[in-house]
Amino acid sequence: MKLLTHNFLTSNIIKGVKNGYPLSILPGKVEMKEVDFNPEFITRMLPKIEWSALQKAAKECGFEEGLPDTVGEEQLGDTDLLKRVHKALLEIEVVEGKLVCPESGREFPINNGIPNMLLNEDEV
Amino acid sequence: MSLTSLSHFPTPKISHLSTDDFKFIYEPAEDSFLLLDALEKDCVRIEKLRPCICLEVGCGSGICITFLATILKSWPSLYLCTDINHKATEIAQQTGRENGINIQPVTTDLVESLDVRLKGQVDILLFNPPYVVTPESEVGSKGIEAAWAGGERGRQVIDRFLTKVSDLLSEEGLFYMVVIKENIPEEIEQMMKKEGFDMETVLTRRSGPELLSILRFQRTQA
Numbered sequence: 001m002k003l004l005t006h007n008f009l010t011s012n013i014i015k016g017v018k019n020g021y022p023l024s025i026l027p028g029k030v031e032m033k034e035v036d037f038n039p040e041f042i043t044r045m046l047p048k049i050e051w052s053a054l055q056k057a058a059k060e061c062g063f064e065e066g067l068p069d070t071v072g073e074e075q076l077g078d079t080d081l082l083k084r085v086h087k088a089l090l091e092i093e094v095v096e097g098k099l100v101c102p103e104s105g106r107e108f109p110i111n112n113g114i115p116n117m118l119l120n121e122d123e124v
Numbered sequence: 125m126s127l128t129s130l131s132h133f134p135t136p137k138i139s140h141l142s143t144d145d146f147k148f149i150y151e152p153a154e155d156s157f158l159l160l161d162a163l164e165k166d167c168v169r170i171e172k173l174r175p176c177i178c179l180e181v182g183c184g185s186g187i188c189i190t191f192l193a194t195i196l197k198s199w200p201s202l203y204l205c206t207d208i209n210h211k212a213t214e215i216a217q218q219t220g221r222e223n224g225i226n227i228q229p230v231t232t233d234l235v236e237s238l239d240v241r242l243k244g245q246v247d248i249l250l251f252n253p254p255y256v257v258t259p260e261s262e263v264g265s266k267g268i269e270a271a272w273a274g275g276e277r278g279r280q281v282i283d284r285f286l287t288k289v290s291d292l293l294s295e296e297g298l299f300y301m302v303v304i305k306e307n308i309p310e311e312i313e314q315m316m317k318k319e320g321f322d323m324e325t326v327l328t329r330r331s332g333p334e335l336l337s338i339l340r341f342q343r344t345q346a
């Protein structure tokens with residue numbers, strides 16, 4: 001699971017959970033996988049990203065190469081910054097681990113890089 | 125980006141899959157291939173959209189989303205896919221890798237856990253649903269039966285999904301869905317019209333007893 005994907009996941013599907021966002025990551029195995037850098041993709045994706053959720057997720061995965069607290073329009077020309085965002089969004093791979101609902105504590109397994117968000121019938 | 129309307133796109137390799145895998149997940153069949161043909165036929169339309177986020181629901185082996193990514197190869201996009209069958213999402217990931225494509229699978233029911241954040245963001249949406257007419261009681265498995273069991277008129281899973289399409293699709297977004305005649309496409313057209321969508325039939329083909337069609341939906345343009 002890339003942090004780009006994580007950025008789009010919520011656990012509000014659980015009965016009684018309001019936002020369920022962002023899910024905490026309990027990393028088991030994290031790998032860095034090189035991905036071709038495409039600045040245009042990053043710039044188009046940025047407006048769709050919840051920045052604070054990405055920052056938090058990157059930290060949880062032990063990625064400390066500072067992402068700034070905000071990214072404004074004027075920074076979109078900063079290739080160095082875009083590369084760091086690229087790395088955080090696309091190169092960090094959570095291979096094994098858990099996602100944790102911030103409200104209920106319900107854990108979702110990540111196996112083989114794939115989050116399993118299925119709930120039991122009594123949870124929905 | 126160049127338009128590649130004249131080229132033919134290679135069908136994704138699935139030789140990494142064995143007959144054993146197909147005991148657990150849906151083996152690509154005429155319906156899957158008809159969807160690929162429809163995407164190929166529509167490739168200029170799809171490329172023009174310059175999609176940012178693509179999503180396949182019920183990806184099975186992953187052949188359709190992988191093919192979509194092949195069409196858009198020169199265009200970077202996020203390829204998400206879901207399946208209720210965890211074995212399917214695992215295999216879809218492999219299919220992507222075997223074809224040099226990065227797809228991001230999530231095991232979930234339809235688009236649960238993704239729909240809030242994907243609101244209005246999906247540019248290309250694909251669904252080859254369990255469309256076979258079966259007793260209602262056969263619907264709802266998380267195994268291989270989920271691949272085809274559609275309940276009455278084959279519409280149980282289809283109808284549950286159709287209510288979500290309007291929320292997911294971006295302004296210009298395209299939604300492609302496989303149906304058979306028994307699903308009553310004319311009725312689906314009426315349902316989607318109420319949601320503000322136009323329907324077009326991209327391709328139709330008979331395969332044994334099934335009369336398959338690929339439907340394309342897009343918001344009625346003002």
Ligand SMILES: C[S@@+](CC[C@H](N)C(=O)[O-])C[C@H]1O[C@@H](n2cnc3c(N)ncnc32)[C@H](O)[C@@H]1O
Nearest residue numbers: 150156182183184207208209233234252270271
């Ligand atoms: C007809 S198969 C299509 C598989 C693949 N897309 C293809 O074209 O070869 C339908 C797929 O939908 C999945 N499915 C059925 N119900 C689902 C649900 N509620 N949520 C997500 N996936 C579902 C099945 O597991 C199966 O993989």
